[in-house]
Amino acid sequence: MTHLPTTPTDVLRDHAEHTYAHELSALAAADTHPRPPKWNLSPRAVLTYLLGGVAGDTEITPKYVGERRLMEVAVATLATDRALLLIGVPGTAKSWVSEHLAAAISGDSTLLVQGTAGTDESAIRYGWNYARLLAEGPSEAALVESPVMYAMRHGKIARLEELTRVQSDVQDTLITVLSEKTLPIPELRSEVQAQRGFNLIATANNRDKGVNELSSALKRRFNTVVLPVPDSLEDELNIVTRRVEQLGRSLGLPAVPPALEEVRRVVTVFRELRAGLTGDGKTKLKSPSGSLSTAEAISVVNQGLTLATHFGDGVLSARDVAASLVGAVIKDPVQDRAVWNEYLEIAIKKREGWKEFYTACREES
Known part of the structure; x- marks a missing residue:
């Protein structure tokens, strides 16, 4: 059977940076405010992208309908050395906001780790191409980057969905990444140091409280924003x-x-x-x-x-x-x-x- 090449119209749900590329481009062109290192837009322009407004002649559609201050805190957090944790009951747009933040800041919302009870350390740190590992031994070429490692190398935003679904010992893999901004690779006696622009957005479900509670050490590395159900x-x-x-x-x-x-x-x-x-x-x-x-x-x-x-x-x-x-x-x-x-x-x-x-x-x- 012959398969036709995929075109943008064939995609059931495109990534935010593609769907809203015209808005992001218009915001970048009209943006005169200072931008943090490696950010595609200034924090003010990111906020306009989330809440809606105008950039030049382009109307910016709202991606989030809710309290402005919550989005201001979320955007400002990502411009600091603190990671962002979005918490709320199911359906309060945690993943949606996470995706659009990454799209507006890094132009890439795909650096995603989906947290589950089966998520292991390699999903957050790195894995190995075992064929090359057996043939050549530990080497950079045999290393398989996680989305978090890639984001660190290139100064981008990584995303981790359903953090409290991940086992506690795997969660704590993040502590060194978020505090020291480095990811050790002991097998190669080396490390990956985060480039400016790197940060992490995690989401968690209120109803999962107590499933895999975050340690105090990990909680301190996050600034938490609670997304409520719509007010009215x-x-x-x-x-x-x-x-x-x-x-x-x-x-x-x-x-x-x-x-x-x-x-x-x-x-x-x-x-x-x-x-x-x-x-x-x-x-x-x-x-x-x-x-x-x-x-x-x-x-x-x-x-x-x-x-x-x-x-x-x-x-x-x-x-x-x-x-x-x-x-x-x-x-x-x-x-x-x-x-x-x-x-x-x-x-x-x-x-x-x-x-x-x-x-x-x-x-x-």
Whole structure:
């Protein structure tokens, strides 16, 4: 079988530095503020890239909707000798912010270590090409760089996802890297010293607290920024709408805006069940076992739009939304189903303008 060469339009999800290359280029051209060593943009321009604004004649779209000060602290941290730790519940844009920070600062968001229970030291330090190691013995040519080592050599930003999923002894591999800014290679009696511009962004999940708690020594090497859930319904609605439009373009869905009222209902349901309280503050609710994050709300709306496009009339309806929403809420078939059914009856059934939505959710349940 012959495979055609991959073109940018074939990529399902391109890296931030490619997707937003025109914005980054415009920001660099208009940037008159001082830049830290090896940074592509000044901290002010990085902040504009994250929060949105204008660079010359180019509109810069917001990548993060939330408190400005949090992003100021995050950007400023990366200009110091402290690493950055982004913490939050699932779906609070930790990975998204991490990717865009690396793209704006280094022009490369791909220097990524995905933390898991099986991540070993070689993923953070280095590994070996064992064929060359056996044939030639330890040498630079046999060395396989980790993303962290590469970032140190070239003065770039490295990323480490889900740090608290990594075993504690592997986590502590970072201590020398972050404190001494050096990575020893005892087999070669040498070391890699970090070039100016190097830093590390790690992410961690609030719900993983205690899984592999960071040591005190490692915590001291990070400046921690906690990313909260969106403050208001309108903020979260804005985030969901923007991301759904972006995903729709990448998936080749028709450029039809989603029915805003249906999206608002999804966001309202997620916020109320997450908070355990109706939006008017009058009725207490039980919360399901899942996180009901903004990222999941985006998935629900995106799946609903896909159903509407391929099996409906192209317009997002309550029935399309309900088909995806029920599965997002009900993770435990017994406990969560009871919570969901109770919510429908005490919060949704008599809500003005929600009758079609209530009926669709009842049918799907």
